[in-house]
Amino acid sequence: MKKLTFQVKNQKGRIDKVIAENFTDYSRSQVQHWLKEELVTANGKIVKANYKVANMDEIEITLPTPEVLDIQAENIPLEIVYEDEDVAVINKPQGMVVHPATSHTSGTLVNALMYHIKDLSTINDVVRPGIVHRIDKDTSGLLMIAKNDKAHESLAEQLKNHTSERKYIALVHGVIPHEKGTIEAPIARHKTDRKKQAVIEGGKPAITHFTVLERFGEYTLVELKLETGRTHQIRVHMNYIGHAVAGDPIYAPRKTLKGHGQFLHAKILGFTHPTTGERMTFEVDEPQIFKETLESLRKMQ
Incomplete structure (x- = not known):
């Protein structure tokens, strides 16, 4: 069961607002649902949505088991710029969503990856296999893909430490x-x-x-x-x-x-290879409409 935790630092107001500000991948209505289901604690005690946070409060959210989506491999054209046993680099076209959600379970980069690449990391569950970072649907360009969990951890750490290049x-x-x-x-x-x-x-x-x-x-x-x-x-x-x-x-x-x-x-993506330690840099041209x-x-x- 996945948990989200953070410490309140210089933030004020209702806990639902503060949580939504800290975890922007989730809507405030989603956060309010967690609170209603008593999945949120402040300093170890269950709190309601109207709880006013205090500085240094320790907040913990126990995420409910996510809905299982039926994600299928799809033969969607995909430009693979580079691939080896550990990583792949993809040139994502404009208009393609990176990973599925309940509103769109097909036509995404993940659907294409599952068809074209045999092995993908499992750290980000079945909905986001191999996905280390994202770019918006209508942004084009380079993404690094992890083919196993060890590579995923290395690439994610590089993003966190600002040692990758974007x-x-x-x-x-x-x-x-x-x-x-x-x-x-x-x-x-x-x-x-x-x-x-x-x-x-x-x-x-x-x-x-x-x-x-x-x-x-x-x-x-x-x-x-x-x-x-x-x-x-x-x-x-x-x-x-x-x-x-x-x-x-x-x-x-x-x-x-x-x-x-x-x-x-x-346009440019650089990272240190998780296994070889080699510094790798890739560059792709902008889409034709951009040119x-x-x-x-x-x-x-």
Whole structure:
């Protein structure tokens, strides 16, 4: 039985709100269900949703046994950039969800992985075999996949310790005047719109570095390097500084370019091989629609 634990640090308010801010993969309604089912304790005592947290409270959630989904292997085209006995590197296309959920049990990257790759790690249960990290449905690019649990633990540790390398390119609204910058702003689930993340005091630490690659009339092409991996981190941070990712259906102010979601691409991925210790770096081109859009903007200069 899985448990989630954390210690309250400089957070205030109802426990359901605080838990939802700490574990952004779960909705507040889900958290309230746990509380109703008496699955949440504060300092060892069962609490209700209206419990007001205190600094240094020890919170523990006993997660109910998840619904078993019938996940099937599917012969979906998949670009495998690299594969050996321990790891694989995938170039995920725009529009593909990484792993199944009750609302979509087919057509995901996991369904494709189960068909194309014989062995996958089991650490993240049957719904997310092999999945070490995610990128959004409408973000394209590189993902590392673990083929066994030992490799999974190594890759996850590298992500946690910020020793893996993840670089993205994005086309953002507006012209960024300076060449480089760092956005250090905490991220948590939006207080009123549960589909969104936002920069919120007391949220999880999040750091994004960016470098300007090219400027256009109303857009800037940037390279972004993640130190942390919060949900929607690049999209939230760029919107926070007034330069939302172009085409972003949630955070951008308007859709001004033809495309299939945000112009955000996971271009470079680097990590230390779990078995050999070799440093490995991979790079893939952006999708065709991204390339065509950049060419169109250059011609308009």
